[in-house]
Amino acid sequence: MTSEENQQIALLIGRVPSIPFRVAVRSTSGKVLVIESFPMRSDGYPNPDWFWLVDKELVRAVGRVEAHGGVAYAEQRFNNSLEAVHNAYRSARNNLLKQCGSDLRVEGGVGGARKGVKCLHSHLAYFLAGGYSPVGAWTAAQIQVGRVRS
Numbered sequence: 001m002t003s004e005e006n007q008q009i010a011l012l013i014g015r016v017p018s019i020p021f022r023v024a025v026r027s028t029s030g031k032v033l034v035i036e037s038f039p040m041r042s043d044g045y046p047n048p049d050w051f052w053l054v055d056k057e058l059v060r061a062v063g064r065v066e067a068h069g070g071v072a073y074a075e076q077r078f079n080n081s082l083e084a085v086h087n088a089y090r091s092a093r094n095n096l097l098k099q100c101g102s103d104l105r106v107e108g109g110v111g112g113a114r115k116g117v118k119c120l121h122s123h124l125a126y127f128l129a130g131g132y133s134p135v136g137a138w139t140a141a142q143i144q145v146g147r148v149r150s
Contacts, residue, residue, distance in 0.1 A: 008032060012054040019047050024129040033058060034125045039096040046097055046106050050089075051125035061143040062121050070142065074135045075117040081134050082117065085110060088132050110135075 005023055009032065010016045019041060025034035033055045041047050053059055062070075075082070086109025094105045108114050110133060111122030120139045127136020128145070 034128050040100050046104055050093055051129045053121045053125040065142050066120050070120055071117050078134050085133050
């Protein structure tokens with residue numbers, strides 16, 4: 001992460017990031033959309049957030065979808081695939097923790113959920129970063145996310 005990226009992310013999230021990160025996804029114009037946080041906090045515990053949607057316009061747009069019942073709708077529509085989504089996410093997270101030398105493992109999937117849909121923002125961030133999430137793909141379609149690069 002560069003000093004410029006650190007400052008840009010601090011402005012987007014409203015504070016200086018406390019955990020190292022990398023820019024995971026940008027818009028085609030170069031705007032930061034998603035960051036990937038380091039899997040471990042400085043105290044040795046797993047970081048609860050992996051992919052984080054930081055673009056304010058996208059955050060607001062997803063919030064509108066959630067406010068109109070999007071979480072309940074997505075949970076019902078994608079119920080058959082949610083276990084696979086959470087398992088893929090959890091497996092990848094735990095692999096990163098293992099690579100960092102930790103014996104700790106996360107139990108939750110996307111957004112910390114063990115089942116169902118907890119947060120469309122997390123699903124969208126994970127999907128944009130290349131993760132398997134039909135919920136994230138559906139959310140992207142709802143807010144008409146344009147072209148991105150990861």
